[in-house]
Amino acid sequence: MFAAIISALALGISAFSAHLLARRIAHSNVYLPLALFFAANAVVQFCLIVREPLVVPGMVPYLPEITLFKLVVELTLPPLFWIYVRELTSEHSRGWRKTDIGHFVVPLLPAVILALVVTVWGAGANSPTDLTTGQRFLGCVNAILNILALMQFCVYVVFLMVRLSGYRRKLMDLFASTEDLELNWFRSALWLIVINVGLELGAEILYALYGMSNPYYPWNGLARVAAIWFFAAWGLRQRPGLRIEIAKTRDDHSVAKKYEKSALSPEQLRAVSDKIRRALELDKQYRDENLSLRALSEQIGELPNYVSQALNTDINETFFDYVNRLRVLEAMERLKSTEDTVLMIANEVGFNSRSSFYSAFKKVTGQTPTAYRLASNAN
Incomplete structure (x- = not known):
């Protein structure tokens, strides 16, 4: 009973989140896969509720086609x-x-097996011990596909980590402060x-495999609710403005496409680098916490791709x-020469957070x- 409540x-969390995200799809299609993600998860939870009264501890799963159908839907969640x-x-x-x-x-494989078993052998049984040949087959297939699901999950975790690392590198090429733009909640x-x-x-x-009742009960259910709640809280809060902001900066690069084939000469690179150093080191434009590559390019009157080229090849x-x-x-200079607090110094030199x-x-x-201030005072 407690498992069904969980x-x-x-x-409820999944269905409500899917509904809210579906209403945002008209404004941005980035919400569509996340809305489908929550909708699919709602189906998974419904299968768990339906299956719960049919589970008899110590026996082979009753109506295993429900379990397999749940797995089919679960396999769509990572992609x-x-x-x-x-x-x-x-x-x-x-x-x-x-x-x-x-x-x-991958989800199509168990879906086809489920359809064949239901069609050829028939579904349902009169009691938990009165299993059809199809149901016995489904029980074995379910165990194998759970291993496949674990492998699929590991592959997508690697995909996501690589994607997030690449995204962070892009941010570092375009922005001086990336903390508000990074998707750190994804790692959690x-x-x-x-x-x-x-x-x-x-x-x-x-x-x-063994007909054992859930050894992790009720912790697995509580972990499931915590994960879904976390996804819902952050997924509903996340805005596609990150993508729009990057695209806005990258669009400036397309303006200079006709110049891409003719790279800057060493003299031109040095001239752009001098402008960058003058704006940042002499005019101290780095104190602007919202400084971006695009904003710097506008200030010095150069195209963003030229500024990026100068930074990467001349300034290194x-x-x-x-x-x-x-x-x-x-x-560092202010820590040695003033009594201002660390947070005050951080804000005044351009950082937008203590961390x-x-x-x-x-x-x-x-x-x-x-530690640096203490060491400087000691010397």
């Missing part, structure tokens, strides 16, 4: 979330692609999924690293700002 709670992350971190909106069909080949979400999937698959495999630093190094250098300041400062000096 599944009902998870179903749906992957497509959502891909769209959210893309420079331009491309929508669904023909190649996306390939992501759903992935850890929640790892815990949840491990508990769920472990319980399913033990039940399918990313935009993010260069700007934050200058911020740290000024902060980003500490991270950049330690990267440049190998010390925290407080």
Whole structure:
């Protein structure tokens, strides 16, 4: 009974989230895969509720076609979330692609098996011990497909981590402050999924092979609700403005496409680099916490792709690293010569948070700002 209540709670969160996201699809198609993700999860929770009264501890699963149908839907969750992350971190909106069909080949396999078994052998039985040949076959297939689901999950976790790392590198080429733009909540979400999937698959495999009741009860149910709630809270809060902001900056590069074949000469590169150094090192434009590559390009009157080329080939630093190094250098001087608080100094040199300041400062000096100030005073 308690398991059914947990599944009902998870179903309610998923269905409500899918409804809210569906209303936003008209404004941005980035919400479509996430809305489908929550809708599919609602179906999974409904299957768990339906199956709960039919489970008899210590026996082979009754009506295993319900379990297999649940697995079919579960196998669509990783590709749906992957497509959502891909769209959210893309420079331009491309929508669904023909190649996306390939992501759903794995769920088609158990779906075909389920259809064949129901058609050829028939579904349903009169009691938990009166199993048809098809149902026995489904029980074995379910255990095998759970292992396949685990493999699929691991593959998509790798895809997501690689995608997020690449996204962060793009941000560092375009923005001086990336903390508000990074999708750090995805990493926390992935850890929640790892815990949840491990508990769920472990319980399913033990039940399918040995008829054991869930050894993780009720922790797996609580972990499932926590993961769904976390996804709902952050997924509904997330806006596609990140993609729009990157696209706005990248669009400036397309203006200069006709110049791409003729790279800047060494003299031209040095001239652009001098403008960059003058704006940042002399005019101290790095103090602007919202400084971006696009804004700097407008200030010095150069195209963004030329500024990017000069940074990468002549100055040999990313935009993010260069700007934050200058911020740290000024902060170091002020830590030695003033009594201002660390947070005050961080804000005045251009950092928009204490954590980003500490991270950049330690990267440049190998010390925290407080430790650096104490060491400087001692000397």
